[in-house]
Amino acid sequence: MNRDKRNAKFISPYIGVEPLQGASGPIGRNKNTQGGGRLQGAGFDFQKDISGCGLTGLISKDKKRLSGSHIVKSLCLMNDRGNGLGAGYAAYGIYPDFKDFYAFHVMYDDPSIRFTAEDLLKSNYHIEKIEEIPTSPVKAIPISPLLVRYFIKPLKEKLAGGIEEADFVVNTVMKINSEIDGAYVFSSGKNMGAFKGVGNPKDIADFFRIDEYEGYIWTAHTRFPTNTPGWWGGAHPFTLLDWSIVHNGEISSYGINKRYLEMYGYKLSLLTDTEVVAYLLDLLIRRHGLDIGAACTALAAPFWKNIDAMDGAQKEAVTALRLAYGSALLNGPFSILFGHSRGLVGINDRIKLRPLVAATKDAMVYMASEESAIREICPKPDRVWAPRAGEPVVVELKD
């Protein structure tokens, strides 16, 4: 961690289990011991089926806005893939009345922290609206951080030095997440938003009243944390600007990717490997101008033996990408969905170590960890297929 703001105090209140009996003092910050040991000690119900994360996403190519109830239904079908230590949703097109403003969703461990963050926002942004994110009481979520959203725009004079607006916003997110104790921006795009926390898919959906939002792209995730803590900020989706990521698997190259991103000013402060994917997409696509296909090739690059078998221009291009972006290569097993303002992309690791199924129905495209999660909301798709390893499924909105 570039700055040690995340002591156990900020994680433990929200992990959703009873405190370990007889534990003395705060739980250590060691990422590897916070989850499992604590849960075992707490009498975690191992009758529950042990599984992996689950993800699902959908896109209406003609931008028809759909209620969140569909994606909730799809995700809940895979409830048993997670263990209640993280679930979340991302949606695009949900804030049409504020579509020109960055929608910041911020979680505060303590209400008093709010003022520190708001001072920073007020001195740098025009603030169109501030409100608590609407929630409903849910029995299984007795405690949550304070959740506030802001519709904001950088003040003109702050951009006078020629800094790009998006870079300015990224800097603000990084500053809050790494420097203000107990404050986390978990969504910062325009006309989109992420909603996430510690709980089961249904509980988190009820808590955030997901069915009241309407969007044309939705992604969702249920988490089974393995080697990083299950805390509110560690639930998926991970977002930056309008990039949102849900991920099943493990980014074994986290250390390399993190150091690489830090060279470009990103600060990795959320204790979870998936965070690197959101920032890599921002770096490769927004800042370096790669198209989505090239960025996917950099993240899940073909093996050298396959590159050797390519011919001429393709071989040269892929070689260049692998050489330039060696430190952006994602190693380890993954299936990932990433949403952005223009579409939805699904991609697997290079040897398909995590499941991903895709389906189409008219102008809708669905992708999920299990076909049944698609069938739950689209019983008769036109076509169902399993994307091959490392080959992205790129779906774009019609203009």
Place this chain on the structure above:
Amino acid sequence: MFDIDAKGVRFGELNASIREAVARGEKEIRVKHVNGQYYIGDGLRGGAVITIEGVPGNDLAAFMDGPTLVIKDNAQDNIANTMNSGRIIIHGHAGDVLGYGMRGGRLHIRGDVGYRVGIHMKGVKKQSPTIIVGGTAGDFFGEYMAGGTLILLGLDEKDAKPPEGAQPLEGGHPLVGDYLATGMHGGVIYIRGEVDKKQCGAEVGVMELDAEDIKALKDALIPYCADFGLKLEDVMKKGFKKLIPVSSRPYGNLYAY
């Protein structure tokens, strides 16, 4: 025919009612409105025929020993793990890691399959498992295979290209992926079409079929064709290749020098 409605029923409850029906002596069971329930048919014995309408969840028929499962639709991952005997007939596609460590019985799939199909497949005593895939297969087909028969037909090659939205490899999906039969040390694989030696593990030999192979292949395909209403002579129109291990100890010297 005994009907069970699976709509909205959690897998534990559903599997308990299937077990109960089998224990009671029901010979034909139809499970309707299945969607995503895990572990159907796991460890199940006896001779019941269970028809599943809908998409069954992961880990179907693990350790199954006797029954016949007919899946009218697509199926998901991890089917027939260490299955001992019985039959599984899948009319649609199926996912990854099918027939892992399979010991006996038959797995018939009409459509495509995913990655790692038939890995660690083996025979035990007089048992020999068979997996037949009608469509295409992904990487690691028959990896570490130790026994039994794995057949890949590629019947729908012209449809095998990924649909719009996916970025196809040149020429669409190959009949079979990379790392074919890597580490294979027993059993036999028959592939309808050509196999590039570069796709295979070092210990694998790609060869033509002899008369004995043709007979074994036909014997395996007759029940497959019956399950899906195919004509054996149509399937046999195109040439097959045979893959077998050509060294019994391919890595015997790996750490010797």
